[in-house]
Amino acid sequence: MITKQVNEWDKVIQKYLFFYRDDFFELPYLSNSPQRMVNSITKIPVVQHKAVEQAIYTNSPFCTGVMHYRKIEEGLWILATNIKIEQNIIAKALYDEAEVSDYYFLSFSVFEYGFPTGNALTDKVMLLSKCWTFYKPKTVVSTYFYKGTTGKFCNLVFNKKWAEKNLSSQILDKGEELQKFLNRETGFLTWLDVVPNLDKMSNEIWKVLENNNKESFDLMNLKNEVCKTIITFFKTTLETSRIQEYKSLSNIDYSNVAKAEKIILHHLTSPFVGVEKIALDVHMSPTKLKAIFKSVFGSSMLQYHKEKNIQLAMQLIQKSDLQIKSIAIATGYESASKFTAAFKKRFGILPSEVLRPN
Known part of the structure; x- marks a missing residue:
């Protein structure tokens, strides 16, 4: 406006x-x-x-x-x-x-x-x-x-x-x-x-x-x-x-991409809701939304969800006494093994190797 x-x-x-x-x-x-x-x-x-x-x-x-x-x-x-x-x-x-x-x-x-x-x-x-x-x-x-x-x-x-x-x-x-x-x-x-x-x-x-x-x-x-x-x-x-x-981009595009990010963050601890669902909610075609989101945020919506999600998991390990399997559930993973694999791929170490609070 x-x-x-x-x-x-x-x-x-x-x-x-x-x-x-x-x-x-x-x-x-x-x-x-x-x-x-x-x-x-x-x-x-x-x-x-x-x-x-x-x-x-x-x-x-x-x-x-x-x-x-x-x-x-x-x-x-x-x-x-x-x-x-x-x-x-x-x-x-x-x-x-x-x-x-x-x-x-x-x-x-x-x-x-x-x-x-x-x-x-x-x-x-x-x-x-x-x-x-x-x-x-x-x-x-x-x-x-x-x-x-x-x-x-x-x-x-x-x-x-x-x-x-x-x-x-x-x-x-x-x-x-x-x-x-x-x-x-x-x-x-x-x-x-x-x-x-x-x-x-x-x-x-x-x-x-x-x-x-x-x-x-x-x-x-x-x-x-x-x-x-x-x-x-x-x-x-x-x-x-x-x-x-x-x-x-146009100012309408920036407004829609901000709404898309809000939706992703709102569902951060759940499996990714999908590009089509987000595009429908912001009244934009999936193809255009994918393009402008990557332009503004530097990654796809799925990648953005994964990165925010795994960073959340890292902080939970570093700052809480929650068990690894509980953190896996809290961050939306189907199993502790899938969470461990994703964590190792992103950070190069296992969740159990992260220094935890005393």
Whole structure:
């Protein structure tokens, strides 16, 4: 959705804020620029804006948390959020067609959620979900946040001028390929966990942002951490062909592929529901859905289901005292032997060889 006038935003908020549809409450915001995003979020009735701190707080039945924002230099911002999700929420990046949209958003998230174990003594084990996304101007993005999850996500936001000045010189051998990708009309790609040490990067950035003292705020350290993160991301992702071969899709396609991912995650602990079923649910042909899903996520829907599923199994082994056969059942495998074979194929070791909690 693209709004026609800036002054219509209040009407959009009134009409769509926390509109309930398909088990999710909608949270719209404007994404033309980081400043416009901040301004649109401050208009949401359930938030409190503390301009001196450059922070937006919320404590509502939908979510609780804080978003810190900083303009690091011309063309480069960071918006970092620490949040607890109280209800299922879909955050929608919208645009005002009366304003220029020339900012790219690179986001990474580390979320924690409780997985039910069925054990009376420990009814759930806390697991991590990591994800990277990159989207270009005028790409309408729908992001699903699930009730009961807590964590941090950062938006590293830069415009084309900043990218041309700072990125190509740092990625000399791939600079031309990156520029071709950035010049395409729209774009949205996601990776499960593409950059090592994401937890450490996230914590370092957050430490700097939590310092609200203007006199001692370490802007140079923040700039260094943000630039290092952006460059590391592109150096890593450009080693594959996903960015180089990417073709722009329509905003309807991006919306449908987000719905498809939601369906997969909803049935993660069951056998894969099938491409045809998912395509029917998102009102798209199986052939087209398969193509756009692989373009956005870098794998087929079946492969995506398998990877998320086996990563879930690995965390359950590392962080719970559940028996291997119970984990096999919990992650939707027909037998412990099939689970063990899939695990060995993915990680190169048997489930019994993974270091378990004391």
